[in-house]
Amino acid sequence: MILKSADDKTPQLTQLEQWAADPSSSAAQKKWASDELFRLRMGIQGERDAAYYLDTHFKDSQDHVVIHDLRLEVEGDVAQIDHMVFYRAGGLYLFETKNYNGNLLINEHGEFTAEYGRVQYGIPSPLEQSRRHERVLHKLFERLGIGARTQRALDMHHLVLVHPKAIIKRPPEKQFSTQNVIKSDQFPDWHAKFADRNLGALGALKLMANLRSRETLQEWGEKLIRQHRPPPLRNMPEYLAAKTVTAQTPEIPKPAEILPKPAAPTATQLPPSAVSPDKSHLAKKLICADCGAKISFPEGKFCWGNEKRFGGLQYCREHQGRF
Template identity: 30%
Template structure:
C-alpha cells in the first residue's frame, strides 16, 4: 500500500530556471545551473527507484510504501528517500543514489565515483543511511508511535539498502575485506528481500509469526509517521545572494512577486492578498502560497 509519494519539486525547478533570466554574475549563473542539474538528477534517480518499489509493493496487502520523508528531531534532520514496512514491523530504509559513471568501493570501505577518467572520493552512503536509521528509530521512540501487544511495545527491525541505477557499474572489494551487500541495483530489491526472508531460521520465523500485525495496524503507524513530514522550503534568492527589486532586477519588469517563494505573480493575485490583510498580513503571495497561509 502506497502511503506517500515524493514531494513535487517542479515549483523549485521553475523558479530556478526563471532566475537565470535575471541580471546575474557568472558565478551566480553557474551555481544556479549546477543546482538545477543536481535537482533533476536527484529526482530522476528517486523516481527510477520508486518505479521498482511501487511495481512490487504499491498494491501489496503485506507492505507499506513511503517515499520522500523528511524528519527533524532535536536539531538533526533525516531526508529519507524510501521506506518499506511489512506486517512484521521490518522497516527497510532505502537510499537511492545517482552515479552516472559508476562507483568504486575500496578495501577499506571508502567510496569513489568515476568522472572523466578520474575517481573522486565521496561520503559513504552506507554510513549516511545508518544515520538516517538512527534518527528514524529515535524519532519513533520519542513520539511513541509504535503499537503495543498485550501492553508491550513492538520492537521493529531496521534494514538498510543503497539503491543504485541498474545501468551503473559497481566495483566491489572482496567480501572478506568489506561487506558491500547493502549496495544493490534498484531492480534487484524485491529478489534480495525475498532471499533474505527465505534465509531466516525456523525459530526466527516463529518469532515473526507471533509479532505479525494487520495491514491496518501498519497503515496507522505509517500515517502517524508521515504526519511529521517536514518539507524544506528553500529561499533560492537568499541562497544565491540575489537582491530582488520590483522594477529593475525582474527581466520582465513586473511589479509583483510572491513574498514567500519570490516567483512572479499577477496584479490580480497581489491585490487579492492586500484586500485580505487579516489572512496575509499585508503581503502578496502566489496561489500556491496563498493556500499555505489559508491553512495556517
C-alpha cells in the same frame, strides 16, 4: 500498499531555473544554480525510477506499506528518506537512491566514489547517511508509539539503490560488505534472498511473535506522514549571495515612488487586478508596489507570471502574501 508518493518538486526546480536565467546573477551564481538544477533533476529521476521498481514489487502485497519521499524534523535533526517500507514482522527497509551516469566505486574502508570516465569524485557514504536517519526515526517512533511486540525498537535494514545501468565496483565481501548496495531492478531478487536468510527456525519464531496487522502498519505509516515536513525553498549560499550585494549598486527609489503602506485590505475593497492609476507607473519595475522597496528579479518575475493575481504590478515576498 502504497501510502505516499513523492512530493511535487516543481517549486524547487522553478526557483533554480529563475536563478540560472536571472540576468542580474553573476557567472558564479549562474553556475551554482545550474549545477544544483542538474543534481536535483538527476535525484528526482533516480527516485522516480526506484519508486517504479518498489511499487511494482509491493503494490499487491498485504504485508508491506510503502512510503516515498519522507522528510522528518525531530529535535533539531532532519531525516530526508527517499523510500521506506514497513513489513508485518516488526521491521522496515530504508532506501537511499543514488542516480549515477558513471560508475560507483566502493573500497575496503566503505568509502564511496563516483567515476565519470577518468574523473572521480568522493561522495558521502549513503549507508552512513541512512544510519543517521535511523537514529532520528528511533526518537520519533518512541514518541509515536511505533515498535515491535517483543523488543523496544523495530529492525531497520539499510539499502542503497543505484541506476540499473550503473557499474558497481566492489571490494571483497570479507573486507567490506556491499550486499545491500544494489541496482534498483535487482531489489526483488535481494528481497527473496533476504527472506531466505531470515526465515530459519529462530527467524520464524521471531516473525510470529512480532507479527502486526496490515491495519497497524497503515496506522504507523499515516502517523509518519502527518510528521512530514516538505523542505523550504533554498537560499543561495552566503558566499555567493554576498556577491550580489557588492557587485550591484542598489537602486534607491525616488521620493515620488515611495508610497505609504495601505491599510489591510477588506472584503469591500477592489480586487488586486483593478490597478489604481497612481500605481500604474510601477508596472514591470523591480519595486514593490506596496512598500516601495527594491525587489529581486525572481520576485518580480513571479508576479508578472501571475498578472491576474497581482494586477500587473509586482510585490516583495512579504506583501505577495496579501493576495
